Amino acid sequence: MEIDNLKKAWQETIDSREKNTEINYLVLKKLTLETTSSSINKILNFQKIGTFLALLYAIISFALGFIFLTTYYCVPLFISGILMVYCFLGHYKNNxxxxxxxxxxTPVKDYLKTVLQYENKIYDAKKSDYIITFFWVTAISPLYIKYVKNIDVFEDSYSLLIFLGVLIVIFLFIAIGTNSIYKNYGKKFNGVKNQLEEILEFEKE
Known part of the structure; x- marks a missing residue:
């Protein structure tokens, strides 16, 4: 009888520990997912805006390319349109x-790993996004300046140099702003990495 009581008490202790472990894990998962999803949704929403703009820029490029099909402006316009479609499809897939x-x-560990894969894809696309955007602005700007401001930047080398200089200055400021945005991304993704490490440590216990 005493042995049976000891077995019963021992089993109750084990069940209590298992239950507490499960509760702790569920609480940790809930807190982790709420924190992570909040941070990632902000990044995702910003990426969605960029994805939509890439599609819009592609449509503008192709439309202007067909409008000015008989001029030398059409070639860079069509190229920039194709590049923007490539940019759109890449970000759409990642999102x-x-x-x-x-x-x-989804198991919290798998979710966090997927988020970190998303981070890698965002950072991999950063450089190409910047180059494509630079090319698009370079293709569109001369057309705008000529037909709105009545200035042909290609009519002499001096105008062309000024145009390129202004573009470079503009994109330097854009680069600074972009780096600031990605720095903020980095802080959020570092939080995800820390959460994943906590989960892995928790599973070892």
Whole structure:
């Protein structure tokens, strides 16, 4: 009888520990997912805006390319349109990777790993996005200046140099702003990395 009581008490202790461990894990998962999803949604929304703008810029490029089909402006316009479509498709695919995951049904560890994969894709696309945007502005600006300001930047080398100089200065400021945005991204993704490390440590206990 005494042995049976000891077994019962021992089993109750084990069950209590397992239950507490499960509760602690669920609480940790809930807090982790809420914190992570809040941070990632801000990044995702910003990326969605960039994705939509890439599609809009592509449409503008192709439309202007067909309007000025008989001029030398059409070639860079069509090229920039193709590049913007490439940019749009890349970001659309990356965004879907996060949008399609159900973080309530997905193991928290897998969700955090997917978020970090999303980070890698964003940073991989950073340089190409910048170059494509620079090319697009370079293709569109001369057309705008000629038909709105009545100035042809290609009519002499001096005008062309001024035009390129202004573009470089503008994109230096854009680069500074972009780096600031990605620095903020880095802080949020570092938080995700820390959360993943906490989960891994928790699973070892």
């Amino acid at each position: 879907k990777m996060i949008e399609n995951i159900d973080y309530y049904k």
